[in-house]
Amino acid sequence: MILRTGQFTFPTPPAQLFGREAPLMLEIGFGDGGFLTDWAARHPDWNVLGVEISPGSMRRAFGRVRRAGLTNVRLYLGQARFLVRNVLPLRSLSLVYVNFPDPWPKKRHQERRLLQAPFFELLSTRLADGGALRLTTDDAPYFSFALEEAEKTGLYRIEVTEPPPETLQTKYARKWQAQQKPIYHAVFTKQAEASDPFPPSIERYDVMHHALLEGTLPALERFEKLVHAFRGGHVIVLEAYRTLDGTGLLFLVRIEEEDLTQEVLVEARPKDGKVLVRVLPFGLPLSTRGTREAIRCLTEWLETQGMRLAEAFF
Ligand SMILES: C[S@@+](CC[C@H](N)C(=O)[O-])C[C@H]1O[C@@H](n2cnc3c(N)ncnc32)[C@H](O)[C@@H]1O
Incomplete structure (x- = not known):
């Protein structure tokens, strides 16, 4: 269930990771894995891939997925951008969830935000036609920032809607709702593709030096x-x-x-x-x-x- 960096080719056909062809959902920053586990259980016909940079979260999510006995889930400990750019083939993703991403509120940290124009451009090449990213957040400044950054690319149809009930069940969703904070949701549906196919950014060798x-x-x-x-x-x-x-x-x-x-x-x-x-x-x-x-x-x-x-x- 846990993917290791050394097993990837650039790109890696998802069927090779899951042992079957199926539409692919990616969750970026799955935290304790609660959302990912429930979603995968309710969508047995989907392949569900999760990426997370925190080793502690990875351990908790791994335990959860294993206890649920799911076979349609793969987890990767690392940076979302590395996985999307180097590992995922063109047009391989049907759906991407980003629930409560780190907002990086300080001006000098804004460059660390995930949902910036270059990432939306990259993602447009990895999303299948009609594929979409769903963002849920409590952070109004980050929400407006993400909308503007996606808009800038001209590659997405953007709809601001009520959050779907399942994204209101994540650990962070429950925390912010308990504090009466409003929660924002947007769907970014791919309309066109960036002209740059974003080839792998990392050089990979077949032999170890x-x-x-x-x-x-x-x-x-x-x-x-x-x-x-x-x-x-x-x-x-x-x-x-x-x-x-x-x-x-x-x-x-x-x-x-x-x-x-x-x-x-x-x-x-x-x-x-x-x-x-x-x-x-x-x-x-x-x-x-x-x-x-x-x-x-x-x-x-x-x-x-x-x-x-x-x-x-x-
Ligand atoms: C605020 S938490 C939200 C966790 C979970 N989605 C939830 O709603 O409970 C943000 C999560 O994103 C992860 N994260 C931040 N940047 C990431 C990146 N570049 N790639 C993958 N995960 C990332 C963090 O480690 C953290 O677990």
Whole structure:
């Protein structure tokens, strides 16, 4: 039920993720998963995909969907924009729900809002003909902002209506209703498509990069966080550990590129007289420019520790 970044091709046919062809609904920011679970149970003929950036919400929603015994749901922990742009094929979405998105009220944070003109343009290419996004929010400024941003693109028919009863049942809907706050709803139906097809923004490789070094791995008496910037992102090596058998090192690495963040484990371990530095398959990471740069960063660090590069596959 949980999708891993490394299993995606760009794009990925949804039938491959769900094991069947069916209309596709996407919920962005599913929170505790209550809405998604109820919706999927009431629409067994739909494939239901949820995307959420909070690991805690992902855990709660996963438990809920599992307890409900649903087989038509897939969940992805990550950024909505990454999924829509890189993974979802052209015209693959029939319906998108955004319930109570983070409003980012401060002027200097407005660029973090999801529903901006560039996102509406991108979405117009991923929505099927007649497909729609349904927005429900308690935040009047964000609501007007989203309407204006969609209007600007000229790609949608916009209807402001009463919220459908099911979107008034989400955790945040109940919280705001308890405080007597008004709730706003709009349906953005695709009328035309942006001319840019928005090709994938992330470079993806079929092989994982690695390196072979000569010499002895450092003792690791003290390790300080490493930061390595590259065009389009950066790599942060957060921690280093010695493996239990004492022969190798493990590094916890965070890689941020575009709308994709991956936390991966990189191993440096003796192999056939040399030391192999590679990304472990743990968590099924995606091979990208960022994972390649992680290998480069650690290889360069090991060189500063007295090791020599024998062969580079990065
Ligand atoms: C205010 S909560 C609403 C949760 C839920 N929809 C509800 O109504 O109870 C907003 C949710 O959107 C998630 N979120 C924010 N930005 C996101 C993004 N770019 N991609 C996916 N999820 C996101 C947050 O982690 C949070 O769970």
